[in-house]
Amino acid sequence: MRSPKKILIFGATSAIAYETAKLFARAGASLYLCARSKYELERLAFDLQVRGAAEVRISVFDALDDHSITAAIDACLEAFPDLEAALIAHGTLPDQRLCETDQSELRKVIEINFTSVAVILHWLALHFEERGSGTIAVISSVAGDRGRQSNYAYGAAKGGLTIFLQGLRSRLAKSNVNVLTIKPGFVDTPMTAHLPKNFLFARPDRIAEGIYTAMRRGKDVVYLPFFWRWIMLAVKLIPERIFKKLKV
Numbered sequence: 001m002r003s004p005k006k007i008l009i010f011g012a013t014s015a016i017a018y019e020t021a022k023l024f025a026r027a028g029a030s031l032y033l034c035a036r037s038k039y040e041l042e043r044l045a046f047d048l049q050v051r052g053a054a055e056v057r058i059s060v061f062d063a064l065d066d067h068s069i070t071a072a073i074d075a076c077l078e079a080f081p082d083l084e085a086a087l088i089a090h091g092t093l094p095d096q097r098l099c100e101t102d103q104s105e106l107r108k109v110i111e112i113n114f115t116s117v118a119v120i121l122h123w124l125a126l127h128f129e130e131r132g133s134g135t136i137a138v139i140s141s142v143a144g145d146r147g148r149q150s151n152y153a154y155g156a157a158k159g160g161l162t163i164f165l166q167g168l169r170s171r172l173a174k175s176n177v178n179v180l181t182i183k184p185g186f187v188d189t190p191m192t193a194h195l196p197k198n199f200l201f202a203r204p205d206r207i208a209e210g211i212y213t214a215m216r217r218g219k220d221v222v223y224l225p226f227f228w229r230w231i232m233l234a235v236k237l238i239p240e241r242i243f244k245k246l247k248v
C-alpha cells in the first residue's frame, strides 16, 4: 500500500476532508487545497504543515463558478505537474421542502453536488489519463442509493454522481487510474449539525481513516462505516409499492 505524495483536495474545509488531509500530512504528502474561504485555507495550510505536510498550496474556488474551478485546477497542475491523487469532498445538504418550492434552491443543490464535481472530474480525468496512473476519490453518499421523499434532491445529485463515477472508473481503468466512490452514512459534521444524533452517526475522523485506506488500496467503492453496505442493500430491496408509503 503506497500513499500518494501529491494530492489535490476540493472542499478542503469540509470536516471529513480535513480529517483525511491530516492523515496525508502525517505521511509527509504535499497538499493542494481548494475551498471558498481564503482565510480558512490559509489557516488549514498552516495547521497541515505543522502536522507534517511537505508542502501546502491553496486556491480559492466556488462550486457555482466554473471559471474558478478551471483556474484552481490549472494552478494546481502548474504547481504539481506530477499530481498523483485527488479527493473531491465539497457538498451541501439542502432543505428538501425548500427544494420543492424554490427552483433556484433545487438548481443550486444539483450544481454543487453533481455538476461542479462532474466538471472537476472532466479535467482531472484528462490529467490522469495522460499520466497513465493516479487516484481520484470522490465523496458521494448512501443517499444516492435510493430516492427518499425526505431528501431526494440531494439523493438524486449524489446518485447521478455515483453513476458518473462508475462510468469514469471503467474509462480510466485501462489508463491505470483508480476511481474511488466513497459512500458515507450519517457523519457528525457541520453539514448535519441541525439533525438529532443517534447511534448511526460516525465521527469524521473514522470516515477519514476509511477514505485514506481505500485510496491507498485502490478500492472502487466503499461504504463508510462498512455496515452501510448492508443497510442500503436492505433499503434497496424494499418493493416500490411499500417504499412509497414509508415516511422516510
Ligand SMILES: NC(=O)c1ccc[n+]([C@@H]2O[C@H](COP(=O)([O-])OP(=O)(O)OC[C@H]3O[C@@H](n4cnc5c(N)ncnc54)[C@H](OP(=O)(O)O)[C@@H]3O)[C@@H](O)[C@H]2O)c1
Pocket (backbone or CB within 6 Å): 011, 012, 013, 014, 015, 016, 017, 035, 036, 037, 061, 062, 063, 064, 089, 090, 091, 092, 093, 112, 139, 140, 141, 142, 183, 184, 185, 186, 187, 188, 189, 190, 191, 192
Ligand atoms: N455529513 C454527512 O452525514 C455526510 C454523509 C454522506 C456524505 N457526505 C458528503 O461528505 C462531503 C463532506 O461533507 P461534510 O460532512 O464534511 O460537511 P461539511 O463539513 O459541512 O463540508 C461541506 C463542504 O462543502 C463546501 N461547500 C459547500 N458549498 C460550496 C460551494 N458552493 N463551493 C465550494 N465549496 C462548497 C463547504 O465549504 P465552506 O467551508 O466554504 O462552507 C465545506 O467545505 C460532502 O460531499 C457531503 O455531501 C456527508
